[in-house]
Amino acid sequence: MGSESALLISLIRNLSKESGTEQQRDRVKTELTESFENVDEKLEMIVEGHYEKLKGTIHAFTSIAGRVTESQGRVKALKRSLLDCKTLLKCRRDELKKLWMEGVECKEILKLMDRIDEAKQAPAKLKQFMAAKRYLDATNLLVHMVAVLRGKLSEVDALRDLRMEMESQKAKLYDVLLEELHRQIYVKSSTQAKKRMKASQENLTSSSPLPVRKLSALAAQKGLTHRRMGSGPSALDTSDLQLGENGHRDGEESTHSMLMIIECFAVLKKMPDAVQEIAVKMRVDMNGIVDRLSEQVADSSQRAGVLAAHQPRLLLELLQLCFDKFRAVAAAHSLAVSSFRRISQKYGQGNVKLYGEADVWAAIQYSIQLMLSDYLDVQNASHSIHRLSSFTDTTDLSSFFAPKRKGVTARPHKRVLFRFESSSYALSVRSYMREQREQRQQETGSEEDLPSLARVASTPLYVCKPDTTNITVVFTALMSFTQEVETAVSSHSSQHCALRNFIEDYVQLNFLGYVRDDLNDQLEAAIKGPDAQKTLADAATMKGTGLQRPLLQTAVVLAQGLDHLRSLMEHLPPYASDFLEMARDILLTYKDSSSLLFKAILGATEDGQLRTISGMWARDEDIRRLLMSLPSWTSLKQQQEQQQQHKQTRKEMQEDLQEIRQRHKQECDMLTRNLGDRLLSKAAIILDLDELRVIANLQESLDWLSGRLQAVLLAIAPTDGGRSRHHQFDVSPDLLRSVQQLHGDLVALSETCLLTLHLEIRCHCFYFLLPAARQSSYVCDADSMEPDDNVVFLNRDLSTTEDVMSQALSPVKFKYLFEGIGYLIASVLISSTAYLEKINANGIKRMCRNIFVLQQNLTNITMSREVDLDRARQYFELLFLNGEELLTIVVEQGPQFEEVEYSHALRLIARSQQRFNEQKLQERLLKLSEILNDLL
Numbered sequence: 001m002g003s004e005s006a007l008l009i010s011l012i013r014n015l016s017k018e019s020g021t022e023q024q025r026d027r028v029k030t031e032l033t034e035s036f037e038n039v040d041e042k043l044e045m046i047v048e049g050h051y052e053k054l055k056g057t058i059h060a061f062t063s064i065a066g067r068v069t070e071s072q073g074r075v076k077a078l079k080r081s082l083l084d085c086k087t088l089l090k091c092r093r094d095e096l097k098k099l100w101m102e103g104v105e106c107k108e109i110l111k112l113m114d115r116i117d118e119a120k121q122a123p124a125k126l127k128q129f130m131a132a133k134r135y136l137d138a139t140n141l142l143v144h145m146v147a148v149l150r151g152k153l154s155e156v157d158a159l160r161d162l163r164m165e166m167e168s169q170k171a172k173l174y175d176v177l178l179e180e181l182h183r184q185i186y187v188k189s190s191t192q193a194k195k196r197m198k199a200s201q202e203n204l205t206s207s208s209p210l211p212v213r214k215l216s217a218l219a220a221q222k223g224l225t226h227r228r229m230g231s232g233p234s235a236l237d238t239s240d241l242q243l244g245e246n247g248h249r250d251g252e253e254s255t256h257s258m259l260m261i262i263e264c265f266a267v268l269k270k271m272p273d274a275v276q277e278i279a280v281k282m283r284v285d286m287n288g289i290v291d292r293l294s295e296q297v298a299d300s301s302q303r304a305g306v307l308a309a310h311q312p313r314l315l316l317e318l319l320q321l322c323f324d325k326f327r328a329v330a331a332a333h334s335l336a337v338s339s340f341r342r343i344s345q346k347y348g349q350g351n352v353k354l355y356g357e358a359d360v361w362a363a364i365q366y367s368i369q370l371m372l373s374d375y376l377d378v379q380n381a382s383h384s385i386h387r388l389s390s391f392t393d394t395t396d397l398s399s400f401f402a403p404k405r406k407g408v409t410a411r412p413h414k415r416v417l418f419r420f421e422s423s424s425y426a427l428s429v430r431s432y433m434r435e436q437r438e439q440r441q442q443e444t445g446s447e448e449d450l451p452s453l454a455r456v457a458s459t460p461l462y463v464c465k466p467d468t469t470n471i472t473v474v475f476t477a478l479m480s481f482t483q484e485v486e487t488a489v490s491s492h493s494s495q496h497c498a499l500r501n502f503i504e505d506y507v508q509l510n511f512l513g514y515v516r517d518d519l520n521d522q523l524e525a526a527i528k529g530p531d532a533q534k535t536l537a538d539a540a541t542m543k544g545t546g547l548q549r550p551l552l553q554t555a556v557v558l559a560q561g562l563d564h565l566r567s568l569m570e571h572l573p574p575y576a577s578d579f580l581e582m583a584r585d586i587l588l589t590y591k592d593s594s595s596l597l598f599k600a601i602l603g604a605t606e607d608g609q610l611r612t613i614s615g616m617w618a619r620d621e622d623i624r625r626l627l628m629s630l631p632s633w634t635s636l637k638q639q640q641e642q643q644q645q646h647k648q649t650r651k652e653m654q655e656d657l658q659e660i661r662q663r664h665k666q667e668c669d670m671l672t673r674n675l676g677d678r679l680l681s682k683a684a685i686i687l688d689l690d691e692l693r694v695i696a697n698l699q700e701s702l703d704w705l706s707g708r709l710q711a712v713l714l715a716i717a718p719t720d721g722g723r724s725r726h727h728q729f730d731v732s733p734d735l736l737r738s739v740q741q742l743h744g745d746l747v748a749l750s751e752t753c754l755l756t757l758h759l760e761i762r763c764h765c766f767y768f769l770l771p772a773a774r775q776s777s778y779v780c781d782a783d784s785m786e787p788d789d790n791v792v793f794l795n796r797d798l799s800t801t802e803d804v805m806s807q808a809l810s811p812v813k814f815k816y817l818f819e820g821i822g823y824l825i826a827s828v829l830i831s832s833t834a835y836l837e838k839i840n841a842n843g844i845k846r847m848c849r850n851i852f853v854l855q856q857n858l859t860n861i862t863m864s865r866e867v868d869l870d871r872a873r874q875y876f877e878l879l880f881l882n883g884e885e886l887l888t889i890v891v892e893q894g895p896q897f898e899e900v901e902y903s904h905a906l907r908l909i910a911r912s913q914q915r916f917n918e919q920k921l922q923e924r925l926l927k928l929s930e931i932l933n934d935l936l
Contacts, residue, residue: 115148119162126169135177139264142170174270178277181261185278185332186285188254255335262339266347275340279355286367289329293321297463311464312473315375318463319474322371323481326364330488333360358489365485365499372474376506377466468514471507472571478503479574512578515568519561523586526557533597534694547704549810555701558590559708566712569729576716576729584739587709591745594698598753601691603683613675613684614759618752627755630667636816664820668827671762676831679774680767686760687797689804696808699753706746713740758817761801765824768794772850773832778843779912791850795857802861815862822858822866826851829872830897833904838912839879847876871896878905879912883924890931899932 014028089096122145129138149163265274297318337354344352373379464470482500489497496504527533537547537556545556565583569576602615610616617623627633686692716729716736772790798821805814829851839847855869875897878886883906890902897905903925910921 112153115153116159119145119149119153119159119166122162122166123169130173130176133180135173135180135264136260136267139173139177139267142166142173143267146170170268173264174268174273177261177264177268178274181258181274181278181336182281182285184254184258184261185336186289186329188257188332258332258336259339259343262336262343263347266343266349269349271340271344271349271352275352275354278336279359282355282360282363283366286326286329286363287370289325290322290367290371291461293318293325294461294463297321298461301463312470314463315470316473316477319368319371319477322368323477326368327484330357330360330364333357361485361489362498365497365502368478368481368499369502372478372502372506375462375464375466375470376510377468378506378510468511471503471511472568475503475507475572507572507575512575515565515579516582519565519582519586522557522561523554523589526554527593533593534697536697549700550697550808551704552697552701554590554593555705558586559705561586562705562708562712566715569712569716573729577731577735580712580716580731580735580739583709583712584735584742587705587739587742587746590705591742591749594702594749598695598698598749601686601695602756611683612686612756612760613680613763614686614756617759618755624752624755626670627667627758628751632664632667632816632820636812639812639815664823667820668824671766671824672827672831675763675766676770676828679770680763682767685763685767687764689800692757692760692801693804693808695753695757696805699750699757699813700809702746702750702753706743706750709739709743709746713743754813754816757805761798761817761821762824764797764801765794765821765828768797769825769828769832773829774835778836778839778846780840780842780846786846787850787853788846791853795853798857798861818858818862822855822862823868825854825858826868826872830875830901831904833879833901833908836908836911839908840912841880844876844879848873851876875901875905879909881909883909883920887924887927887931890928890935895932895935899929902928902932 011028011032015025122141126138126141129135129141145166146163149159149166153159153163262271262274265271297314301314334357337356340352340354344350478499482497482503485497485499533552533554535553536550537545537553541553541556542550545559547556562583565579568579572579599610603611610619617627686695713736716731768790772788772794776788776790802818805817809817829847851869851873855866855873858866858869878889881889886902886906886909895902906921906924906928910916910918910924
């Protein structure tokens with residue numbers, strides 16, 4: 001308003017005569033006139049634009065005003081009518097009151113009659129609801145009818161029977177609801193377990209063993225994600241589920257049914273009783289699951305014709321089925337507890353004390369523990385476990401698992417003397433129960449409601465024979481399941497679960513002692529007796545183990561124990577150190593007994609010295625190192641490695657004569673240098689073939705056993721990364737080093753036995769040949785052309801030794817023993833010319849006869865021509881010549897022998913002549929040296 005007033009005052013000032021000129025006032029006047037015209041035009045445009053709206057508004061106002069006026073007239077008329085009615089009612093008040101009272105009475109009578117009719121129809125409706133399993137409608141109907149019959153109709157005598165019937169039906173409905181909830185938890189949740197049962201039935205007839213190492217991964221794949229039952233957000237999100245009777249989806253049928261049943265308990269005000277009933281019967285229900293699954297596995301195995309050897313697999317199948325079933329039951333319990341909590345909040349019954357997840361898993365663990373106690377034969381074990389592990393104390397259920405009072409004497413475990421699961425009575429009852437289950441399954445599709453055989457016949461039913469060793473089949477699956485249990489209850493306790501404690505106690509207190517005692521008994525039985533360590537394994541054992549050479553029975557028993565311990569390591573990886581320690585102990589015992597046997601054969605004295613040359617040399621570190629550095633030993637090792645790799649070896653066939661001779665020269669020179677200067681006594685060698693056979697068997701047994709031990713070490717020894725090839729093996733480095741050292745000791749003892757045999761055969765050659773060369777006369781007539789007796793004895797000794805060694809040792813080792821014998825014999829015979837006084841033509845023929853007999857025998861032994869004996873024969877044939885002729889042969893044919901050998905031949909030729917000329921001999925020796933120097 002202030003700006004408009006100032007504008008008006010300014011306009012008046014401009015139009016007044018005192019301000020400005022006339023032209024200025026005319027211009028202002030003209031502008032003012034134009035502005036008024038513009039405003040009028042805009043006003044007219046606005047009026048024209050809003051005319052219709054204004055017209056409608058005026059018409060609506062007129063209509064409303066007319067209806068209001070009309071309503072005011074009707075109200076005035078109604079008011080006048082009400083006043084008239086009031087005047088008329090005052091005149092007949094008593095009659096109207098009487099009629100009103102009669103109307104109220106009639107209405108109440110009609111209501112009572114309707115309730116009576118409803119009560120009369122209640123039994124039929126209840127029956128329909130129960131038949132359709134509409135438990136919530138049935139519960140609401142019963143609660144309503146009981147309230148009605150206890151209310152205004154309580155005095156009606158005609159309804160007394162109906163009232164008692166409704167109260168009875170209410171009590172029965174509670175039992176039916178409990179049974180239905182039990183079926184929802186323990187029966188409806190078994191779909192996954194039944195699918196696994198069908199799959200296992202198809203695999204029962206398979207002969208391949210179940211891969212135990214994959215059980216952990218299998219359990220992880222089939223494990224359920226367990227929900228917490230404690231405080232915090234509810235594990236079951238059921239906000240979108242309707243509690244009505246219809247309209248739920250097929251996938252939510254089980255959840256909807258459980259919610260409906262629990263809501264029925266809330267309507268009946270029986271939720272605390274229902275929860276307590278479920279908690280109290282939980283242990284019995286879990287045991288019932290085991291009984292029913294045992295019967296199913298036993299029946300399916302009987303139909304499939306599973307052999308007794310596969311029975312431990314049935315226990316594993318049963319355990320896996322129980323695990324699957326228990327997982328489903330635990331999930332069902334989780335759903336039930338969540339439903340109880342939600343319904344109690346909905347109906348304002350928050351004082352219900354619910355059981356927890358720990359109680360469910362405690363009952364599951366206890367049921368499995370009872371089953372394992374039977375199948376692992378805990379009662380008859382030598383080290384019985386006298387306690388059952390305590391479980392988590394959270395509800396009244398814990399009173400069953402609580403420790404007993406101190407001062408109360410525990411009842412001793414009764415030893416089971418007889419079992420009657422295979423009796424005629426048990427078999428007949430089992431057959432009857434199987435027929436009943438099949439019939440019920442055909443009728444209703446369920447067999448869970450039938451009692452188990454254990455409850456009917458009071459006879460325990462086992463899918464396999466109770467035995468301590470059953471733990472090896474189920475250990476991996478059990479430990480995987482315990483991890484699952486500990487994960488499920490980790491929020492309640494950081495300790496191991498009771499089932500894990502039970503398994504660990506059983507293995508440590510029972511199973512390890514059983515295995516150790518069993519191994520010790522087997523080894524003691526194998527070693528016991530004067531000749532027990534020399535006894536060979538029978539043919540059946542050899543065929544069963546696939547052995548081609550006879551082995552000592554003790555070694556076979558020990559190898560079986562070693563294989564058993566290796567299998568136990570794979571089945572029970574956490575106890576690999578214990579089993580490896582057992583293996584070390586029995587191998588150490590066997591090594592000590594084998595060493596004593598070896599020393600006894602070689603004739604050890606009181607001070608520990610050996611009387612035989614071969615034994616002393618094989619045990620001497622320097623000589624042993626020398627023998628193992630020779631080409632013959634290297635060739636043996638190469639051939640053994642190639643045989644292990646299944647490669648064909650033809651190197652020895654491609655070697656020339658010079659290479660073979662060079663390979664044996666160093667060993668022959670060493671033996672000739674140490675043994676060629678004296679005669680051997682009979683006590684220095686082993687002539688008893690039985691003892692040689694035992695050494696050969698011992699060597700083959702030790703070699704085979706060390707190979708089996710090497711396989712075990714390769715399986716558990718750490719790789720370059722510091723972990724074992726099987727990561728589950730956790731073996732201490734000290735124990736592993738001790739076993740590796742023991743393996744080295746076994747290999748060393750095996751090599752000592754082989755070196756002893758190698759040297760012993762060569763000692764026999766010296767023992768028989770040296771007397772033949774030094775004590776026999778080779779100046780003989782034509783009647784003395786037969787081979788020397790010592791040569792015959794040597795042939796016989798080599799033949800019998802060959803018979804023994806060919807049966808006791810592998811071809812490669814047999815070749816190592818006899819290869820080079822021809823070269824050694826040739827060297828001994830050639831070097832013996834230095835000790836011969838004289839020799840004539842008949843003597844030379846006799847020596848050649850000796851060589852021929854030996855060559856023929858060695859050819860039969862080695863299956864190759866002994867060319868070294870041909871060389872020896874050629875050497876002795878040189879003795880037919882005189883000194884000059886021998887030198888001429890050397891010049892013409894070249895040196896075939898060494899200078900020492902030629903010199904010995906020249907000396908023997910000179911000594912054999914009638915007149916010995918020392919000067920000519922020296923001249924020929926000098927000339928021989930010059931010839932050889934020129935030729936070489």
